[in-house]
Structures are given as structure tokens and as C-alpha cells.
Amino acid sequence: MENALFIYNTLTRTKELFKPLNAPHVGMYVCGPTVYGDPHLGHARPAITFDILFRYLKHNGYKVRYVRNITDVGHLEHDADEGEDKIAKKARLEQLEPMEVAEYYTLRYHHAMEALGVLPPSIEPHATGHIIEQIELVKEILANGYAYESEGSIYFDVEKYNQNHRYGKLSNRNLQDVINNSRTLDGVGEKHNQVDFALWKKAQPQHIMRWPSPWGYGFPGWHTECTAMGRKYLGDHFDIHGGGMDLVFPHHECEIAQAVASQGDEMVHYWMHNNMITINGQKMGKSLGNFITLEQFFTGNHEKLDEAYSPMTIRFFILQAHYRSTVDFSNEALKASRKGLERLMDAIKQLNNISATENGEIDKAYTASLRDKCYEAMNDDLNTPIVISHLFEACHIINQLTDKQTTITPDALEELKAIFQTFSFDILGLRQDADGNEEREVAYSKAIDLLLEIRQQAKANKDWSTSDRIRNELSALGFEVKDTRDGVTWKLNK
Ligand code: ZN
Secondary structure (H helix, E strand, O other): OOOOEEEOOOOOOOEEEEEEEEOOOOEEEEOOOOOOOEEHHHHHHHHHHHHHHHHHHHOOOOEEEEEEOOOOOEOOOOOOOOOEHHHHHHHHHOOOOOOHHHHHHHHHHHHHHOOOOOOOEOOOEHHHHHHHHHHHHHHHHHHHOOOEEEEOEEOOOOHHHHOOOOOOOOOOOOOHHHHHHHHOOOOHOOOOOOOEEEEEEOOOOHHHOEEEOOOOOEEEOOOOHHHHHHHHHHHHOEEEEEEEEEEHHHHHHHHHHHHHHHOOOOOOEEEEEEEEEEEOOEEOHHOOOOEEEEHHHHHHHOOOOOOOOOHHHHHHHHOOHHHOEEEEEEEHHHHHHHHHHHHHHHHHHHHOOOEEEEEEEEOOHHHHHHHHHHHHHHOOOOOOOHHHHHHHHHHHHHHHHHHHOEEHHHHHHHHHHHHHHHHHHOOOOOOOOOOHHHHHHHHHHHHHHHHHHHHHHHOOOOHHHHHHHHHHHHHOOOOEEEEEOOOEEEEEEO
16 A cells, blocks of 8 residues: 655654655664663664664665664763763773773664664664764865864854854754853863854864874764765765754754755755653653663663563553653553553464454454554554554454454454554564563463472372373473472473
8 A cells, every 4th residue: 555654854843744855765864872881761762763664664665774873982971062072981981992882882782772673774884984974074064164173173153154044943943042052161262152063173182082184183073973974875865864852952953054064955854853761750860860771671670670671561662652752661651561562462372363254243344444544643653652552452352352252254364463463563563572471481380380299199199090191281282291300390392
């Protein structure tokens, strides 16, 4: 079917029909992690949000080139142009090469993303691998008169740019507001204006990450990498640029200015932003004591967590909110999500045990409408919570079928299985999670232990027929029972 996908464009502040510039090809760039610490919840949401978009575009037949970068230089401690580079600081404190720090946390990020069912992007460029492209970008902006050199650093001339273009169009602010809200920091003296941002920073002697440039040794400003690498891999004009809402200003605002100042027009067609995550109603932060890494969620090893939450529970929880709404993490909410996910996965398993009847009450009219409703929700700016609510309604039907309260035709049953495969696994990217079924596994083993205890009692009472029956029936089900000197052992041969 032809899918008319509408997505909310932060730039125009409206839902727009998605029309790729060069169908069937789609170019998509998402700001990736700064690799100086363990991945946490704040990393999970954009990764999962744009994973859904990536999956859905591919499902609709597009050939998607998905670029998600690794920021391994230039991200200073403050979102202004001062402070120490976060990776360099970690390296200095731990006496490591900066690249050791970046590599270590990049691998940790990859493992966490894989656990969350996030597909790897098509290209994952590192900022440090694209210093030349960033220097070229700075040269172009300088040549076009929108930047100036000051004490070996290059700054973007925001006021000059704003005379011909509008700085602040993405975040919907005007320059005067930006000027009034700019913090005065020590060392801004080399800028012509407080709001100017660094394109290239002169490296101080103690700086351990520095490269030669036409302006001496230094390192790129944080905003240049995404403009330079987006253009390198997706071209001067591409479809989608995404990231968390916290990146709208200044990062993406600066990216727009850099693109226009260098090439004369905008690079990106649709800007998309996911909303933020709070924990018990509070922003997540190291100083607030509610900073929880993904690994701590997966192991339950944090004082704020009642229990471990599987990666799929985290994914499902994030998908139960629309990506533009805030999400608040609490133990209660996560437990509810785990139950919801189990309900969905149980229903999918039950589907295989249902037998169809020729004149079943549930027919293809039902499944066609279910499929349409799920697509309709996805096409409405990736409304995953609505897709999930439609799947839950279908779970109710599956339970009725299991309890023989209703019947289904063979083709409707096949279609129902296909719908769950498409939406639960292919598009929402869920999977049957071993961790999520732990309680059930424990219950199964306790039941087997109980049977074997009864068998031991029977043997003690010389009731050979009961003891043989238990052993033979378990063996027929695939269980291997062994009597050893230390007692009875069993395992399931699959
Ligand atoms: Zn970026």
C-alpha cells in the first residue's frame, strides 16, 4: 500500500507530508553520543526514536542512508565555547589516550544499543576522522565573510549573518532574546559579540587533542562536525536531521547558520526532535543522584531501582509515549511496561496454538481494519503508543480465541500473525526477551523439581509404576533426568 507519512518538522512547526528529495533514496542524519561516559537513558530515547523512523522508512521501500556520528572531540564542558573538552578531561584524569576513552565508551554504547534492539546506522563517522572536512567548512564560511579570526580562533559572526538571514528560526527566538539570555563568561573577550560561536578553537598548550590548521594548532568547535559530515555523506541537501530537543539550541541552530553561510542555502529539509526523559519528575543529572546508566537499568544495580529492567522493557516503555511527549521514568511505570510487554509477547506465542475454522467469526474484514489502523498511527508522525494500543486490542481477541470464546477463519489467522510480525518485530523492533520471561522460567523449573520430588517419594515407597511414568513422560517431552549420587539432575534437551 502507498503510505502517506506525515512528520512534524521543527523548522515549520507543522506536520508535513514526507516527500524525499531523491526517492527512493532517503538521507537521514542523527546526532550521536559524545563518548566520555557510560550510555544512559538520555542516549536511549533518540536512538530508539530514530531507529523507529529508520525501520519504518525501510519498511515503506525507501533506501535509507542513516548517518549517526560519534562526537569524540570539541564538546566542551559548557555549551558555550569555554571549559575543557569532556573527552580530554576524562583522559587526563585517568591518564589515558583520549582515543582510548572514546573507543571504550563507543563500544559500551554499541553494546547497549544492540541490547535495546537499535539497528546500527549505515555510517557512523567520528568527528576526529573528519578534521579536514571541518577545516574546509570553516574556510568557506570565512571566505563568505560570516566568520572572523581572533587570537588564533575562528568565530561565527552571528550579527552579520542575521542581517541577511534569520538566526534563531529553528528555535523560534530572535537575536535580541538570544543576546539577552547569553551568559557572560570569562574569556569571551576575543569574540566580537557574546552570541558568536566558535568554529575553530586555538589549542592551549595543555590541550592534548589538537590538529594543525591554517590558523595554527587547534580543534574544531562542536557544531562544525555535523554540518561537515552530513554534507560529506548525504550531500548539500538531504532529507532528515534529528536529535534530542536539547540540541535545537544552540547546536542545530548553529548548524543551519553554518550551512547557509557556507553554501548559500539550507542543507536539511525536515528537522525532527524527540522530547526529553525525566526520572520521578526530575531532570536526570549527576548532581541530583538520579543519574542511572543503561547497564544499571539492565542489572538493577542502582539504589533508585526496585529491580532489573530488561532492555526490551526499556524500549517498550519509551515506545509507549509519543516521541514528542516527555517520558517520566519510575519503578511503577517500568513494571507496568514489563507486564504490558509480557502480555503482548504471550499473545504472539498463543497465536501459534490457535486453530482456524472455515466459517470463523473473525474474518479478513477485522484484520484489514487492524492493519489500516496500525499504519494510520505510524503515518501520523510515528504514533507508536497508538499502534501499541491497537495491538493490545488484538491481544484481547487472541485471548478470546485461546479460550474458544470466538473463532477465526484461516486467512484471517494468517493475516493476524503477519500483522504482529510486521508491527511488533519489524517496525517497533521488539523481540522475545529471555530476561523478560525469567519469572516464567523459574516457575517452570520449580514445577519440574516438584515432579521429581514426587518421583523420589514414589521410589521410596516402591511405587515403581508412578516413578517410571514421571521419568518416561518427562523424557518424552525432551527432559533428560539423571540419578546421581548427589541427587537427581535434569536438563531440557532442545
Ligand atoms: Zn550534531
